Amino acid sequence: MNSKSTAKLAPDALMLLSSHCAHCPSVLDSLSKMIKTGSIGNLTVINLEKNPDAMQEYGIRSVPWVRIGKHELTGSQPLEALQQRAEWALNDLQEQDNTIADLDFLLSEGQVNKVIQTIHENPEKMQSIMQLLGDSGTVLSSRIGIGVIFEELAGSTLLKSLIPQLAKLTQHSDQRIRADAYHYLGMTADSKAITSLELGKNDTDEDVREIAIDSLEALLKR
Numbered sequence: 001m002n003s004k005s006t007a008k009l010a011p012d013a014l015m016l017l018s019s020h021c022a023h024c025p026s027v028l029d030s031l032s033k034m035i036k037t038g039s040i041g042n043l044t045v046i047n048l049e050k051n052p053d054a055m056q057e058y059g060i061r062s063v064p065w066v067r068i069g070k071h072e073l074t075g076s077q078p079l080e081a082l083q084q085r086a087e088w089a090l091n092d093l094q095e096q097d098n099t100i101a102d103l104d105f106l107l108s109e110g111q112v113n114k115v116i117q118t119i120h121e122n123p124e125k126m127q128s129i130m131q132l133l134g135d136s137g138t139v140l141s142s143r144i145g146i147g148v149i150f151e152e153l154a155g156s157t158l159l160k161s162l163i164p165q166l167a168k169l170t171q172h173s174d175q176r177i178r179a180d181a182y183h184y185l186g187m188t189a190d191s192k193a194i195t196s197l198e199l200g201k202n203d204t205d206e207d208v209r210e211i212a213i214d215s216l217e218a219l220l221k222r
Helices: 024-037 053-057 079-093 099-108 112-121 123-133 140-153 157-161 163-169 175-185 191-202 206-221
Strands: 012-017 042-047 065-068 071-074
Touching: 012 024, 024 042, 024 079, 065 079, 071 079, 079 099, 099 112, 099 123, 099 140, 112 123, 112 140, 123 140, 123 175, 140 157, 140 175, 163 175, 163 191, 175 191, 175 206, 191 206
Parallel strands: 012 042
Antiparallel strands: 012 065, 065 071
């Protein structure tokens, strides 16, 4: 077996930046860390001041812009979001199922109705949505779409079945994820969610506590 076949696969990354971009340095720093850890194999950086044609070539409107494998991100992004895309790109290289990435793309592009239709036809796909919900790297546009999905499922048998998973997410280190989990527990219309919502009254984050209390009140009124 040669060295190429034993080498660990890693996706390549491309970044477009501008010298006057306020968010570009932090994104570039995160990508540099990913090079060091082996999350990405190669990093190509293009400065638009020196290569203005690249903006049209890649069809972008703003920077920072990053593509890892085939997965793109625009704007200021935390390390977690970049790592998430690197994981999806690795799945592509390994020819593994990438349903999560496909659904995320639709959500981030505002095509939530297509995702809802997919879930109605294949309820098991909701597990991919739950993974996106519990991932700190999931971008805001996708999280907004996830909220629309939960509103569509409010009070449904499928949503009730997710109570144990939502309850687990209320213990997540990311307060945004805890807040979302408490909010969606309130949509279940199921008394089994009460225990977790009661515990939310003692969350360390004030905003999360308020959401847990509001969700509990909404559930009890149903």
